[in-house]
Every structure is written in C-alpha cells, then in structure tokens.
Amino acid sequence: MKKIFKTIAMICIFATIFIAGCSNNSKPSAAENQPMIIKDMAGREIKIDKEIKKIFGTSPAGSIMLYSLAPDKLIGWNVKLTEEEKAFIPDKYKNLPVLGGWMGKNATGNAEAILKEEPDLIVHASEINDKEISTATRIQEQLGIPVIIVDTSIINSDKAYKFLGEVIEEEAKAEELMSYCRKTLDGAKELTEKIPQEERVRVYYAQGIKGLESEPKDSVRSEILNIAGGENVISSSPNKSSYGHSQISLEQLIALNPEVILTRGNIENGKINSPYNMILNDSNWKSIEAVKNKRVYEVPQVPFNWFDRPTSVNRIIGIKWLSNLLYEDMANINIKEEVKEFYKIFYHYDLTNKELNEIMVNSK
Numbered sequence: 001m002k003k004i005f006k007t008i009a010m011i012c013i014f015a016t017i018f019i020a021g022c023s024n025n026s027k028p029s030a031a032e033n034q035p036m037i038i039k040d041m042a043g044r045e046i047k048i049d050k051e052i053k054k055i056f057g058t059s060p061a062g063s064i065m066l067y068s069l070a071p072d073k074l075i076g077w078n079v080k081l082t083e084e085e086k087a088f089i090p091d092k093y094k095n096l097p098v099l100g101g102w103m104g105k106n107a108t109g110n111a112e113a114i115l116k117e118e119p120d121l122i123v124h125a126s127e128i129n130d131k132e133i134s135t136a137t138r139i140q141e142q143l144g145i146p147v148i149i150v151d152t153s154i155i156n157s158d159k160a161y162k163f164l165g166e167v168i169e170e171e172a173k174a175e176e177l178m179s180y181c182r183k184t185l186d187g188a189k190e191l192t193e194k195i196p197q198e199e200r201v202r203v204y205y206a207q208g209i210k211g212l213e214s215e216p217k218d219s220v221r222s223e224i225l226n227i228a229g230g231e232n233v234i235s236s237s238p239n240k241s242s243y244g245h246s247q248i249s250l251e252q253l254i255a256l257n258p259e260v261i262l263t264r265g266n267i268e269n270g271k272i273n274s275p276y277n278m279i280l281n282d283s284n285w286k287s288i289e290a291v292k293n294k295r296v297y298e299v300p301q302v303p304f305n306w307f308d309r310p311t312s313v314n315r316i317i318g319i320k321w322l323s324n325l326l327y328e329d330m331a332n333i334n335i336k337e338e339v340k341e342f343y344k345i346f347y348h349y350d351l352t353n354k355e356l357n358e359i360m361v362n363s364k
Contacts, residue, residue: 035049040148040150041148041151041163048146050120051120052168054120054121055075055121055168056076057074057124059125059126060078060103060312061103061125062123063078063101064314065123065125067347069164069173069174070168070170071348074093075099076113077097078100079101080098081094087302087303088302089303089348093348100113102139109139121145121148122146123147127151127152127153127220128151148167152311153223154224154227154313155223157178158179158181158185177346181316184320185227188227188319188323191327192229201231201326202233202256202259203233203259204233204290205225206262207245207264210278211278211285212250215232215245217232218236223308223315224308225307228318230260230322233256254288257288259295260295261288263297264301264308279291300321314346321338321339335364339356
C-alpha cells in the first residue's frame, strides 16, 4: 500500500512540474484576464484587457487588411459595397453592417452603431505621423475602446501583418499573408534593379472623366508604379484638383509622350465610368505614343482597386500585374495564376476563369 501511495505522490509531483513548465512557457494573453500592454506601429502604448474576438477598421485601408487576415472577427465595413464588389466576397462577409469610418475630409464613424457591435479592438491603418496619432487617440477617447495604429505603407505590409497577427492571435494566417507580401516586394525589387533608370517605361496614370488628372511620383497613390519600376511622367504636382490630384493639360501630356497609360474608373449604376475608351478613340490623343501603340490599360478594381484606392494590401496584386504589364519578358509572371492565388489567400474567394477575364478586361 505504501508503495502505491509513493507512486501516486511521484505522479502528482511530476504533473505539477509539467503544468508549471507549460505555464511558464505559454504566452500571456488577455483571454486569461491578464491585461496586455502593447506598442503599436506608431510606438503608442495600448492596454488590451480582453480576448480579441471582434475588430473594426477606422477606414477601408484597415478593413481590407483585417478582412484578409481575420474575416470572422470583422464587425463591419466603412462604406456600402457595390454589387460589383460584393460579387467577389463570400456571402457571410459581403453584407456586414456599414459603420462609417474616419477617412477623407470630415468623415467620422457611426459611434452608436460601432459600440452596438461591441468591438474589442479598433485598427487605425494609416501613415505614421502626428496627425494620424492624434486621430487614433481621439477615436479611442471617444469610443472607450483600444485603438492601435498600423502602418499602411505597402513596403511595410509584411511587418503590418506580423504585428496584427500577434495582437489578435492569428499568427498562422498572418505568416501566410506576410510571406506573400514579402516575396512580391522582393521580386519587384530584384526586377527593377536590372532596369537602368533611362530604360524604364514612361507611364501616365489617367484619372477623371477627361483623363487629365493624375498622381505625381511622390504621391502614396502612385506608390506601386515606383515599386514596379515604371517611370511616372508626372514628377511633381504644381496644380491640384479639389480631390488632391495633379491637373495637366492635354498639350502638356502630349509633350511628355508616355509609353503606357493606365486609367482608373469608378463604378456608377453598375457601369465603370472611365476615360479608357475616350483616350483610345479621341483624335486629340492619337499622337501620344501609348495611344498609337494601343498601350492603354484599365486598372482592375473589384472587389478593391489594384493600383491606389484604398491604399492597402489590395495593391499587392497590382505590383505583380504592373511588373508583368511593363516588363513581361523579364518579369516571368503567370499573371492569371497569380490573380487566382491572391484572391483565394487575401479575399477568401475562388475565381472562375470567366470571372478572372471579366476582372482583367482592358487590363492586358
């Protein structure tokens, strides 16, 4: 009998040691009622005192990133999705509530609606500067919910996923997404380093119904053009439209004579309102090299634009598309397969060949 008690005692001791060891090696989490103090990507110290089950982005830039990383935790969108955009988002996510957001001039989220959804954490994806830090702090004070800042720069997208994955305990998915981002950025860098500056393709990004609004080199909205190795013919922005775009005359554009023109459309009443057809068919544009050689392309934009807005991870596939468009012989990219993979990994959606062709119409 003594032998039995001795054996039981030894088992208990080893079990206690094992449990203590596991406890010491485990990562503390708010789920265990142990408040965490984290530093966000702007260096702010934020206290999180509960398990992160529900999240919200203050703008489309953050919401797209959260949707790609943890769609089942996302509580809502910032703006109403169009039917064209919804077509490429699974049913369980496309009809989430529209809660507004802090984006653009004087836009604010619907505080009452947001609080009703009871988010555990709010993500403010933005540039890192004093203005955005002030905005994030103000939102946190207004809602009484922790707000973390995440860097929205495309070149730091892998770091942003790593940080977010750790905070909301979605490390495995974050690793997949950050790896894709890093490989894309590294691939683009490797390609562009082979191309002398004077041999880079000269590109004009046409916006507005007349196609005479654009984004200069230093704009965050032309970021992927720089990364993909294109030479933006709009080097500065002396004239700004009411939307912040650079304005240019057709005479000036003819003098710049771009080799490639990219166009951006807006979905209105189920149709894409774009300068694409006008540029190709208007005789006033015919002397421009891009038009003469039929190198005018429309940026794909569903469910989210590949080139600029929102300034989020939706642009990652744009880097591959644009690299392949400008330097097809050097890029060695099977763009259709890449698009399918991207939509599956980031948008949780399996594209059919028919859908793929519809998305990329006029873009190749």
